[in-house]
Amino acid sequence: MTETVLEIKNLQVEYHTEHGDVQAVRGINYKVNKGETVALVGESGCGKSASVKPIMGEKEANQVIKSGEINFTYQTENGQKTVDLLKISPKEVQSQIKGKEIAMVFQDPMTSLDPTMKIEKQIAEAVKASSPQINKEQLNKRVLELIETVGIQNADVVKKQYPHQLSGGMRQRIVIAIALSGNPSLLICDEPTTGLDVTIQAKILNLIKDIQKSRKLSVIFITHNLGVVANIATNVNVMYAGKIVETGTTEDIFFDPRHPYTWGLLESVPDVNEAVKELPTIAGTIPDLTQPVVGDAFAPRNKYALNIDFKEQPPMFEVNDHHYAATWLLDKRAPKVEIPTVLKRRIEKMKKEAEADGE
Amino acid sequence: MANNILEVHHLKQYFPIGKKKVVKAVDDVSFNIASGETFGLVGESGSGKTTIGRSIIRLYKPTYGEVIFEGEQIAGTLDKKRTSKLRKDMQMIFQDPMSSLNPRKKVGDIIKLGLDIHYPELSKEEKQERVLKMLKVVGLDSSFINRYPQELSGGQRQRVGIARVVIMQPRLIIADEAISALDVSVQAQVVNLLQHIQEETGSAMLFIAHDLAMVKHISSHIGVIHLGHIVESGPTDEIFDHPKHPYTKSLLTAIPITDPIAEQKKQLSDYHAHRHQYVNKTMVDLGNGHMVLDDGSWS
Ligand SMILES: Nc1ncnc2c1ncn2[C@@H]1O[C@H](COP(=O)(O)OP(=O)(O)O)[C@@H](O)[C@H]1O
Ligand SMILES: Nc1ncnc2c1ncn2[C@@H]1O[C@H](COP(=O)(O)OP(=O)(O)O)[C@@H](O)[C@H]1O
Ligand SMILES: [Mg+2]
Ligand SMILES: [Mg+2]
Numbered sequence: 001m002t003e004t005v006l007e008i009k010n011l012q013v014e015y016h017t018e019h020g021d022v023q024a025v026r027g028i029n030y031k032v033n034k035g036e037t038v039a040l041v042g043e044s045g046c047g048k049s050a051s052v053k054p055i056m057g058e059k060e061a062n063q064v065i066k067s068g069e070i071n072f073t074y075q076t077e078n079g080q081k082t083v084d085l086l087k088i089s090p091k092e093v094q095s096q097i098k099g100k101e102i103a104m105v106f107q108d109p110m111t112s113l114d115p116t117m118k119i120e121k122q123i124a125e126a127v128k129a130s131s132p133q134i135n136k137e138q139l140n141k142r143v144l145e146l147i148e149t150v151g152i153q154n155a156d157v158v159k160k161q162y163p164h165q166l167s168g169g170m171r172q173r174i175v176i177a178i179a180l181s182g183n184p185s186l187l188i189c190d191e192p193t194t195g196l197d198v199t200i201q202a203k204i205l206n207l208i209k210d211i212q213k214s215r216k217l218s219v220i221f222i223t224h225n226l227g228v229v230a231n232i233a234t235n236v237n238v239m240y241a242g243k244i245v246e247t248g249t250t251e252d253i254f255f256d257p258r259h260p261y262t263w264g265l266l267e268s269v270p271d272v273n274e275a276v277k278e279l280p281t282i283a284g285t286i287p288d289l290t291q292p293v294v295g296d297a298f299a300p301r302n303k304y305a306l307n308i309d310f311k312e313q314p315p316m317f318e319v320n321d322h323h324y325a326a327t328w329l330l331d332k333r334a335p336k337v338e339i340p341t342v343l344k345r346r347i348e349k350m351k352k353e354a355e356a357d358g359e
Numbered sequence: 360m361a362n363n364i365l366e367v368h369h370l371k372q373y374f375p376i377g378k379k380k381v382v383k384a385v386d387d388v389s390f391n392i393a394s395g396e397t398f399g400l401v402g403e404s405g406s407g408k409t410t411i412g413r414s415i416i417r418l419y420k421p422t423y424g425e426v427i428f429e430g431e432q433i434a435g436t437l438d439k440k441r442t443s444k445l446r447k448d449m450q451m452i453f454q455d456p457m458s459s460l461n462p463r464k465k466v467g468d469i470i471k472l473g474l475d476i477h478y479p480e481l482s483k484e485e486k487q488e489r490v491l492k493m494l495k496v497v498g499l500d501s502s503f504i505n506r507y508p509q510e511l512s513g514g515q516r517q518r519v520g521i522a523r524v525v526i527m528q529p530r531l532i533i534a535d536e537a538i539s540a541l542d543v544s545v546q547a548q549v550v551n552l553l554q555h556i557q558e559e560t561g562s563a564m565l566f567i568a569h570d571l572a573m574v575k576h577i578s579s580h581i582g583v584i585h586l587g588h589i590v591e592s593g594p595t596d597e598i599f600d601h602p603k604h605p606y607t608k609s610l611l612t613a614i615p616i617t618d619p620i621a622e623q624k625k626q627l628s629d630y631h632a633h634r635h636q637y638v639n640k641t642m643v644d645l646g647n648g649h650m651v652l653d654d655g656s657w658s
Contacts, residue, residue, distance in 0.1 A: 268546070285514065
């Protein structure tokens, strides 16, 4: 049975600025089930970070939550409980949820670490925050355990060091250890491997997957790298200009993408197995979100756009009961449009390889 | 060879730190880049990529070795003529366009600066005309002339960074992680742009990056660098199809690809090495220009 851990309904987030109100998140809906990794993917400025900050109760001075619900379900001593994270008090978020039930890992580990404090102290503080009664001996044991959980072998040495003495990959491991200190049920990762070397990135992704399996964690994973999505996600939400434009299982999105924006993102990743003379690109840039969006926000960059795309926001059309896309191309009346040939070839090749391996 | 724009022979770049210690950031590195070709330099952070770029363009004075740029030795003490050639004909695009663009100058003036210094004979109108043409080449409209860098997006700034370099019609472009900070969609645009410019001008390029998929697309030849040493080099397809050195293999298997089934089955190949393992070793030629460091880690 699938248990829903998080359900976001019609979330709208704006930022007040001197140039106008930025409509960073324009009504998004999705669920995260237990044990799933849901990826949020899209170009920078699409509202990925803005859409997860309210889950952690992170409030910036100019942030306004215009509407929505964030229903979070977790286990308490008295059984299962569901709360709307936007309705409960900041105090409740702080004492019940943050760090204990939901934890977050950011792109730059230095923003979450204190440069003046030794690693063991930082992890210990985090452990104490979620279990204030813990005694000294248990605390030390727990700190060592956490350092080992994130794949650091010489825990005794590392715990005595300061953040600047560690490499970027090691720092990110420590941040993950801190995130795990309260035994959360939901982990939000915002570009945790962006900027790391590929080999280190691959190891951190494996680490997150291992931890997730052994602890049955649910994960929201933000990235702009579709290769990373393919590696880690079970479900994918493609975001554009503050909206989810396509949602599905990882297989839906990589083997049967339907939204021209998803095509564009997939195409612009060069294929190491097939040379092309010129890389496909997505022309133009994301729109100015202080201006009202009419129709499909992607229409001006979409070479497959229909007239109606410039006038009316497309609804989420159903491809199957777990795959939806907001493009008028899926309307019954729309002309038949083929997926770009380069992408089509790539997908056919992937399917063949998968079949050959499956035998 | 006559058509090599750049030849680097046994380049070493050491940095003294403290009284007795030295950091051997680049240790005996050799490669050539021919006219119109792109040499991709890949390796983990701290492996010496940026230092190589900075030594070649003479932001550092090489500790040892030869750097031959269009037939001129530029590793040693530079006379006026060579300095001027270097500043004119070799240009570098940096990773962070913001830190390399003067925030108090308008985009038009930033792009024009090189002409002001190195082409004083050009009239004001001619310079203006070239700036406008350059903006068009990099896909920005003429209104950008009067904008300031901080009013631009990351992708737009990187285009300004490229325009400023290309307007000089350099013989060698050094692109140091020039696209790393950009979105994939924008990366593809910038890479296409660089390739068009190269086709038109025949300039050579040293393309430094850690995204191997992009490096594969743009480079004709690749050098894999680890701990200040090139451990493997050769034609791009050779390296990708028949990697020999375990470090190269570990890099190649780590590239995330847009195939969920392959990604989920992927086995990483782990590799560790010590600096001394690479010292005083020679490159072995495997044929077709495919070279690999003979350090005992493969056979
Ligand atoms: N604190 C803020 N003040 C004003 N605008 C903001 C703020 N944070 C984000 N934005 C704007 O909101 C939009 C979405 O940003 P963000 O969620 O950070 O994008 P992503 O994480 O997808 O790169 C962008 O247009 C961004 O400029
Ligand atoms: N000016 C310098 N002084 C001392 N050490 C340096 C200097 N520049 C670079 N290094 C060291 O040299 C090595 C290579 O650095 P770098 O060329 O920046 O690597 P990459 O560009 O591959 O990440 C690193 O260990 C770095 O700390
Ligand atoms: Mg973000
Ligand atoms: Mg560098």
